[in-house]
Amino acid sequence: MNLVLFGPPGSGKGTQSERLVHHYSMTHISTGDALRAAIRARSPLGIKAQEVISRGELVDDDMVTDLLESIIAPKRKDTDSFLFDGYPRTVEQVHRLDGLCETLNLVPPAVINLHVPEETILLRLTGRRICGHCGATFNAYFRPTRVAGVCDVCSGPLTKRVDDSPETTRERLRVYSSQSAPVLDTYGERGVLYTIDATAGADDVYRKITRIIEENY
Ligand SMILES: [Zn+2]
DSSP states (O other), X not given: OOEEEEOXXXXXXXXXXXXXXXXXXXXXXXXXXXXHHHHHHTOHHHHHHHHHHHTTXXXXXXXXXXXXXXXXXXXXXXXXXXXXXXXXXXXXXXXXXXXXXXXXXXXXXXXXXXXXXXXXXXXXXHXXXXXXXXXXXXXXXXXXXXXXXXXXXXXXXXXXXXXXXXXXXXXXXXXXXXXXXHHHHHHHHHTOEEEEEOOSOHHHHHHHHHHHHHHHO
């Protein structure tokens, strides 16, 4: 079984990925992580990617596809189950992934789309507070500390991430939904798209995902 996990920033995609990978013994494929690893390792692809990024340009579909193939191919003999996280982002990448599945003899993926209303995401992201001291995380709206601005664990000062401001968050969500709509449409037409309401807690979302997997795969 192969899965694409889809969801905007703040949808809890990271948490669900971790649990799914563990529960179903899947291999987690994150293009962002893979790219950073290639750059660190200074592989030929990593060097090329670094050059593109330092020119302020985006790594193109060819490079991302090559990168994916280079990480999936060696693992292919040990597993036939991958979870794609943050890929594909464009319809072009959907076609690239189709090609990769064919080349590597993988079953085409099912797509789980975590849907959370924009207003909820805004509160989740803009309310996020991190302790500058011990790294504990809180949320001003959903998980407030006993004393505002002070960590419950170590009494350290809480900080906000600069890129979690309402303006930046709205912009990120706007980019996300305009990019992802055509990708979701493509998978929807193929009948492999499962959109679930991911507003409730992580356990509830996880139950919904596993039910879909168990009923269909
Ligand atoms: Zn703390």
